[in-house]
Amino acid sequence: MNSTLFIPRPEHPRPQFMRQSWLNLNGEWQFEFDASRSGKERGLQKPEAKLGHTIVVPFCPESKLSGIGHTDFIPAVWYKRSFVLPTEWQSGEVLLHFGAVDYEAEVWVNDVWIGRHRGGYSSFSFPVRHALREGGNIVTVYAEDDVRSGKQPRGKQSGTYRSQGCDYTRTTGIWQTVWLEHVPATYVSSFLLYPDPANECLHVSAEINGPTTGFSFRCSSSFEGKATGQQTILVGARSVRLTLPLAEKHLWHPGSPKLYDLRVELLQEDRIIDSSSSYFGLRSIRLDGMAFRINEQSVFQRLVLDQGFYPDGIYTAPSDEALKKDIELSLAAGFNGARLHEKMFEPRYLYWADKLGYLVWGEHANWGLDISDSSALATFLPEWIEGIKRDFNHPSIIGWCPFNETWDAPGGARQNNDVLRIVYETTRSLDETRPVIDTSGNFHVATDIFDVHDYDQNPESFRKRHQPLADGGEPWVSFPERQSYSGQPYFVSEYGGIGWDPEQATEDGWGYGDRPKTEAEFKLRYEGLTNALLDNPHMFGFCYTQLYDIEQEINGLYTYDRKPKFDLEWLKSVNRRRAAIED
Structure with a gap:
């Protein structure tokens, strides 16, 4: 199940929020159709349960690249694969990320139910440290999809058997990268960037997950390798805000996309605990x-x-x-x-x-x-x-x-x-x-x-x-x-x-x-x-x-x-x- 010879779409799926410690889970997975949606009753979520087909993730089963190419309506599907946790990931938390799963997904790791997500287009993640074990681990995904229900956004996926007019072949299940990320016990879970060209600065609003006593939050910017600003504030709550003045003003404009590099860090007693790279454009x-x-x-x-x-x-x-x-x-x-x-x-x-x-x-x-x-x-x-x-x-x-x-x-x-x-x-x-x-x-x-x-x-x-x-x-x-x-x-x-x-x-x-x-x-x-x-x-x-x-x-x-x-x-x-x- 865990093919290491071929990883489709190997690039980092989130370029604006990149940590170094991540593991791409794309590639060959076990796969099963579940037309009657009875898989949970049959125990397909169990780690030892074997699925009858293979699929190449992140491509949907309707696609040629998935290795399946089944274009009829698919009420539900199952996925399963194994992975080995890197030895340096023994401390802190591990996040399991899904770029997108169409439509309603449930996830298990080993024999532990992890969570549910509804929505075929947005990304989601779960902390999974509590479910991991030494050596090999099994992740199982179940997804239901019904584009004819009137109760879910389907976009241009056809509601009839054949594509017609301006509706096209459907997409079911996983269709974006699945990946693992290692984070410390306290980490930056998200941040929003507000460029301010008039005042030549960047406003940053960040959310911190975990205990925050004794931590500092730091942002550093550069343009084409030259440092353009740094700002550090104490973390007084799980939500922090800072303003990063910019020593140089370079505007992002259509046809002239000047971008600053950004480093977002969490420090404890001047020691970097969490670090991620990003970028931003200065535009109004x-x-x-x-x-x-x-x-x-x-x-x-x-x-x-x-x-x-x-x-x-x-x-x-x-x-x-x-x-x-x-x-x-x-x-x-x-x-x-x-x-x-x-x-x-x-x-x-x-x-x-x-x-x-x-x-x-x-x-x-x-x-x-x-x-x-x-x-x-x-x-x-x-x-x-x-x-x-x-x-x-x-x-x-x-x-x-x-x-x-x-x-x-x-x-x-x-x-x-x-x-x-x-x-x-x-x-x-x-x-x-x-x-x-x-x-x-x-x-x-x-x-x-x-x-x-x-x-x-x-x-x-x-x-x-x-x-x-x-x-x-x-x-x-x-x-x-x-x-x-x-x-x-x-x-x-x-x-x-x-x-x-x-x-x-x-x-x-x-x-x-x-x-x-x-x-x-x-x-x-x-x-x-x-x-x-x-x-x-x-x-x-x-x-x-x-x-x-x-x-x-x-x-x-x-x-x-x-x-x-x-x-x-x-x-x-x-x-x-x-x-x-x-x-």
């Missing part, structure tokens, strides 16, 4: 009339829809390089950011966005969850909060969007507006530094930004629809009987979606509107739609649907295997043209 965000300002500069957001699917890994990128490549493909096409759509992307993707100066909007996978009743809050909100706290420190994230297109539930029940309002207010209370869109496209209840989705394929009528905003009047509002505009900054956060198959090999590929008959017709339509938004002096951005094809959906600018459909220099020249709203 401010809404100014109709402009979106980053470090006080009006930035037109040339965004593209990215849904985070891969032909061989489904939800999981085959490699760290593949995550980076998707951003590079977007930049090569002239975009400066993305809406990360109907999915919480993994931290490694956000790391590359930070490194490459790429703007992203954080979004949850709300589709599939019936929000016509307030009980949906109990499902949605805890996982959304976990996601915000996990990803808060990434400078590339310039806004939050918990919901996307909150359509009426089957049977016609309308969204419960209080669900959206409470999630919006909670998000704002957790993060006062970024704007929040309550639900992208529809139906807005309380939002910092008013966005619309407009898939009109005619450039002339498209421009005409948005001309009143350009003239300083009221913008176009989709579904005016359900939502109303109240003066917020405005942008078209989905448009285009033009279906195009360069090989003309399929007649039934899915896309918006009539498919162009020639490449020249595609280009004329793309330029016309995009120019209408760039020319609008009160439009702060756009988001084109989409970066690459996914399965039956052929409205990408790249194919599903990431080959360009069009000349990239042409695309870049269209997308990078100066926008009317920019300073």
Whole structure:
């Protein structure tokens, strides 16, 4: 079970909070389907129970890379593997981390039940020292998943047997890295970073786990190897805050992503007890009339829809390089950011966005969850909060969007507006530094930004629809009987979606509107739609649907295997043209 010859996705899964003492548990695990969800009654959680198959973690059983490739509905699954604790980990605590498990997971170590987590997209961890023993140890994971229940967010996972329209192959169980981490008895469990360019400093808020008497908390920064600041405070409680002045000011900006290195330490009598490495970007965000300002500069957001699917890994990128490549493909096409759509992307993707100066909007996978009743809050909100706290420190994230297109539930029940309002207010209370869109496209209840989705394929009528905003009047509002505009900054956060198959090999590929008959017709339509938004002096951005094809959906600018459909220099020249709203 414990193959040491091959570790897929071997890189550290949490680049902004890295300790040296960690152990990657990816690789070959025992695996079992549990269609009747009877495994606990049959004792599959017992360490000695053997499972009938093998799987390559962190790839889901629906994927080719898992070694299984079973794409029918999977009600429940089991995982099991052994590991040996490093000899130097005999003191302190050991944390068992899961990047993501879809949907509800239970964990055992040896014969001890460790805990349960609900939510298919957020990360979670458990302390497991009490369950460990000398020599070999066994970790067992059970996961249930039901995308048709209406009681869990599924995102773009298909609720029908086959993929169709804009829903695709499902993901069940473990789909991000599983790893162990050794920490001392008292350690830094989390920290939030608040960059403050105006005052040339970084504010840090940290949580300490364990006894704190006699401890100090220290943060040190550097830029390109040169020390830029250090600050130490006494730990008076389990929550600590400090301000780190910066000797040099280097701004993080799209296309110019200057990053500081950060060392976070816990000391006892001047002896370092706990140490982790991180980084941060010095950048501010401010809404100014109709402009979106980053470090006080009006930035037109040339965004593209990215849904985070891969032909061989489904939800999981085959490699760290593949995550980076998707951003590079977007930049090569002239975009400066993305809406990360109907999915919480993994931290490694956000790391590359930070490194490459790429703007992203954080979004949850709300589709599939019936929000016509307030009980949906109990499902949605805890996982959304976990996601915000996990990803808060990434400078590339310039806004939050918990919901996307909150359509009426089957049977016609309308969204419960209080669900959206409470999630919006909670998000704002957790993060006062970024704007929040309550639900992208529809139906807005309380939002910092008013966005619309407009898939009109005619450039002339498209421009005409948005001309009143350009003239300083009221913008176009989709579904005016359900939502109303109240003066917020405005942008078209989905448009285009033009279906195009360069090989003309399929007649039934899915896309918006009539498919162009020639490449020249595609280009004329793309330029016309995009120019209408760039020319609008009160439009702060756009988001084109989409970066690459996914399965039956052929409205990408790249194919599903990431080959360009069009000349990239042409695309870049269209997308990078100066926008009317920019300073």
